[in-house]
Amino acid sequence: MPPEGDRIVEPATVQSLSNNEFRPRPNAMSNPGTSNTASIESRAQLVEAIARGCKPQSEWKIGTEHEKFGFVLPHAAEGREPLSPPPYEPRGIGALLEKLQGPDWAPIMDGENLIGLKGQNAQAGRAISLEPAGQFELSGAPVVSIQETEAEMQAHFDQVRGPAAELGLGFLPFGFQPLWPRDAMPWMPKSRYAIMRNYMPKVGSLGLDMMTRTCTVQVNLDFSDEADMARKMRVSLALQPVATALFANSPFVEGKANGLLSNRARIWTDTDNQRSGQPSVFFEDGFGFEQYVDWALDVPMYFVSRDGKNIDVAGCSFRRWLAGDVQEPLKGLTPTVGDFEDHLTTVFPDVRLKQFLEMRGADAGKLEMMVAQSALWVGLLYDPATLEAAEKLVREQPWSVYQQLRAEVPRLGLDAAFPGGLKPFAKRVVELAEQGLRARVRNEAGYLDPLHLIADGGPNQAQYWLDLYNGAWGQSVKPLFTEAAI
Template sequence: MARDTVDSTPIEDISTLAETLNAGCKPAEDFRIGTEHEKFGFRTRDLTPIGYEGPDGVEAVLNGMEAILGWERIEDQGKIIGLADPAGGGAISIEPGGQFELSGAPLDNLHQTCREANQHLAHVQQVCKPMGVGFLGIGMAPTWSRAEMPVMPKSRYGIMTRYMPKVGSLGLDMMYRTSTIQVNLDFTSEADMVTKMRVGLALQPIATAIFANSPFTEGKPNGFKSFRAQIWTDTDKDRTGDMPFAFDDSFGFERYVEWAVDVPMYFVKRGDVYHDVTGTTFRAFMNGALDGQIPDARPTIGDWNNHLSTLFPDVRLKKYIEMRGADGGPWRRICALPAFWVGLLYDDGILDQAWQLVRDWTQEERALLRAGVPETALETPFRSGRVLDVAKEALSLAQEGLKRRNRLSDGDLDERVHLAPIEEGLAAGMCPADVLLQRYHGAWNGDLTKVFQDYAY
């Protein structure tokens, strides 16, 4: 999230909160695609992570991007922490360990998504190459220890850093050493949201397997294909997971709200100050628990929107749906991830087929998939086959969904072209981590510094 909100509209009751989600409903012709991708900055001279300050730090990169783009500065306590495009709606932000993120504008088609990503990465290179800074597309920092990771000057991150060790053993690794690609998608109605959430939650482990790309920790194999996904299993059980209640008959906007209000908050923002309120649920906040402890203790829609941004289930609901299961990766996969989900979810007929694919999966099966995929990815057993088999079925549906959309590029290619990296991987039966490990044990001869050459943007 690039900028925490300050909407001062008071909250009346739970139904008010449900209405904020319902407000996201829109006609299918207005559906958009918002793609977010993170990457690790490193010094090319010694392959160490860049810090915030200095001539080759994140601050200098943001200032350089501001000079090129002319976007609005986002500041926290006088420090630049991001940029916002006032015209297109996109933004640049920084994650806790300096991961550099583009939160893409809401776009009509995947060809535009790819142009946006290409333009962004070209601008990054323009700014960073003279600084001796490169960026790495991978799901987890492959060589750096947690202690080596820089700390960004965002107030909310300080609160989270203090809180994470209280609720899980790997939350700080999530914050400082992981990177993702995700896509934000729309829904027409509550019923449409429910189907998309269920399909997204069921297939999220499949997407994790397809994009698994974090097999190294501190310079050597860690025993996982997606250690990033494993990290999420021990980060904070209050706000993460596969949300079994989404498959109950009662699921809808209000049921999501009922879950969200019982998750402990991180902060309440008043003016430019972030007040640490960890341990207090949003429901307790609504019931007056912070009266006298913070200024203007009556909760607002801005507080609610900020709270929603601190929930981390595998699929997150706001005024749109966020698919959160994929590791960060190289250039081509920035477009492949949204292509996979747009193909599955943006054609009603294909969405129904995707639901038929997963509707009889039990919660136990979904949980076993989520637990197994981080280690074995496409080779994870499922029913009489493997995750690879399900991934191929899902890919076939996504291909047909993009064919039906018939959004053509300037070269008269439809959006299926962006699925090519997935097609190649599944045809070979390999996820990106398999390729990385093959190179590590083969051509790289155990020298993981090679990843900074072969996987840099």
């Protein structure tokens, strides 16, 4: 999910993230970002900021990020509302970050507030960050195999579970907060969130829900050159609605079923459509780094960082800033490459391009499902023959069909209208991913087993929970906090 990118001035004993320290970088609303202070003299510098991600296939890696909701354990509530979202303090998310600090996890600060952890030593390449309402995110290290992805995720759950329990907290990986209304959600003390909180209602009706009540899982993947990036972008962007249907895991709102399978996906349909969705330019012939830069230049900014502080510039385009067509507080500030790199982290298309590609269409969920999400995209995109076959598959329909599909799958899942049927199409997609995984050195095809079951007509996660909700749970979502917790 969604923004990282703020460059916070910190004490010498506190570590911050830089663009070159590890890849993939954290997700959109995560930890501090770049520090490239070179002034922008030409568009070529902005293209280069993305093109630096090109690497040979032998160096391609897998980076998985996932989020989860905290909740107060009923047996340890001690004056707190059972199952309620924990605040930053007291005995909340801030205290958990403090407990996790140590030789392997260095603090990341926003002013006097601990707002994340940077991995080092045994945790090098990883980061822990906070989404606006305290959703706890692990940004994984770049790894070679799906097996390593699974082991990393399980190790993170194991590491968090004990310290969280000491504070009376549990964690639920789920696409949308199933029980609590928006006004019950806490806000974390990250300065950028105050800017976004003020701006979001001006550009969509659901932006604050996106910030406070959604959790996602995404996989970040590499490309070899501009042409490879463009092929992967088109294929994965077209297929994001299929992934949304397969991984749908958010059928509840404020304790009730609301007729949707992925409420998280619905939220994104009216968050800020200038910066999200499936932009048509991404599907055009000739799409490449320059076209992505041009699109991003016209997306309104949220903030710029100077002297350790985030300056609210919400609504102004980067292009206008470059042209000098701005008022205070941007007037007199020189745009830098680092500013643009930060800006790239605050655009939210379903597939986002930085120095790698981020697949952003799936709800957070069960461990095996979140690992399957990484396996799906690795299988489709990392074997050249499979990518070519996937490209032919998606070309069977015009791009507009996939754009329309995005609007329908939050409610209907694999029953959404699609020429020839979405279930048979999803089955072909999963079979192609299996082909791609079998072509790799390791046999990783088994990680797709849950997706085969769904594509063959079995329930997705949302349907599984709905069956329990309407049956054994007596239309209560509270058992979910036990059954689906990490």
